[in-house]
Amino acid sequence: MISPNLACDIFTDATRGASIPLYPEELLRTKSHILRRHGHIVVGDAPLRLYKHKSLWKYDERDVRRAARTLADVGVVADDVVEVVLPEERSYEERLAEDEEIRDRGWRGWISSWMYNDARRKLSADERPYSEWGEWRLIGESGLPGGLTWDEFVSTRAAARRRSSIAGTLPLELLTRSEGRWWLPRAYVDLLDRWEQVEEDLIERARMCSRCGVRGPRWGGWRTSTTRGYVTMCPPCSGAAFTAYTGHLRGVAYGQMRARRLRADDYLCRLCQSSRASVWDHCHGHDLVRGPVCAGCNTLEGKGVPISLLQRPEVVEHLLECSRCRKERTLPPRFHATVVQAFLEAEARHASCPVKPQVWRWETTEHGHVFDLHCSRHWTKKWRQEVPTADALVLVRDFVERALAVGQPKAAVPPPRTASDTAAPA
Incomplete structure (x- = not known):
């Protein structure tokens, strides 16, 4: 058994002459959310299982060397290419309407999402409001959306190689455009297709209960x-x-x-x-x-996001398992600003406007919590408001009292007003 760092070094040395651009650092991605899917890191079409020993993740050195030999032997012929059809961008509503089983669009979907995400970032960096983006999803002459150029796309991706890797490889270094279409070497496309199938097989296997064999949620719920x-x-x-x-x-x-x-x-x-x-x-x-x-x-x-956590009764109940928090009617400090924010969203108003404002936390100081508020109806009406620490503690105490009384607190439900009732600008 060897450490991820040593596995990365061995893999790098064994694949120096590979014709496929590789990202050996893929072997270092051993965070729990990666391994929770199926317990493997897949490089090319080779799944590398990770083993836990004394709370540390380890690879089997034989698996690492075998995967390195497999990738080093893949021959890429520059002239033998096939067309790659990339899926179009879909709205959030369109993605939700899909069957959960087919939401993952595979490696082609990954490349497509990089293009659309970078196009969005470019338009946001220009500080243009979304209403002025126009038909930003339309593909331009470069083959990219939102007026994004190939040089801009490649330079952005080169600065974040980890976010531009698939199966431990770097597809953008082989991707070309000709005659209005995208192309990749045939051998490489076959490799990525096999990677997709290996990932799918591992996910399906990991869905089965190890005791009774019942099939569970796709994304690691069990x-x-x-x-x-x-x-x-x-x-x-x-x-x-x-x-x-x-x-x-x-x-x-x-x-x-x-x-x-x-x-x-x-x-x-x-x-x-x-x-x-x-x-x-x-x-x-x-x-x-x-x-x-x-x-x-x-x-x-x-x-986790505090506002989401406080809307879950079981999380609030768990936080109050601390006997001191329960006795003092308080929550961990990172939740205080969230309770205040929920209060402002429910109670603060722009003059006599009945519409709830949008509230963003700006900063927390030694004196209190500062928020930026925007009137949702009169968008030009913006103001900044500070809630003193003493008043914030009162709001937190009221929130905890309700949680202990009914067991199902709602962060969006405002507690009783305090001495510093919100005052919006005229």
Whole structure:
């Protein structure tokens, strides 16, 4: 077993003469959201399984060398090319209307999305409002949308090679345009098609519950982290295999957990109630245990969008598993501005206009939280408002009181007014 860094070095050395432009750093992408899909990194058409050992991800060196030889042997003939038809941009509504099973458009869709995303970024950088973009999706003479030129597209992508790689390769270095069409070497297109099939097979295999064989969600909904990597278990099997947490550790200091020798992975995640827990979550402000959570829920609670989290009753309930937060009627500091923002969205108005404003957080200072407000009906009416820290704490306290009283708080529902009622400009 070798580390990802050593695997990357071995792969780089073994593929120096390859005719395909490669991105060996693909082997370093071992973050949980990548591996949660199916537990492999696929380079070319070779799946490289990752193994967990002492909380670190490892590759089998034989797999790495075998994949490197396979890619090094792929022969690209410059004159033997085939046309590549790229899918058109679709609106958000159009994508939602599709069947969930076919939303992924494959490697052709990836290349297409790069083009449209960079076209949008170019128009945004010009500070032109969306209403003036016109038919920006139309393809120009360069074959790119939104007036994007090939040099602009390539230079932008070259600055972010990780975001321009597919299957550990760099397709834009082989992509050409002639006679109004896109072309790629035949051998390379065949390789990417095989990569698509390998990915699909791995995803399908990872959907099956390892205990009862029931087919689960496509994108890792039943995948749970263990000391040896990710496994797939349906909620009934997880519920039967792991102990439900009953809150019996509320008030226990996180620093005492090692001495108690209690393993989080003996429990069911108290947030999603469907996966095996992997860590003990705790309140960083008070250093008190909240409960066992799985890796996905732990990341969501720590890095998720606060406004979305506070609209989920189970998340608020989990945050209040900290006995000090419950007693003091407070939440972790990163949620305070969100509670204030929800209050302003519900209560602040531009003069006598009945329409709720759009509220954006501008900054948080030692004195309070500052927001930019725009009247949704009178768009030219904009103002900045500061809510003092003391008033913000009152709003948070009211939010927690309602959460404890009814169990289903809504961040969009305003708490009672405080001493500093919002005042919009005339």
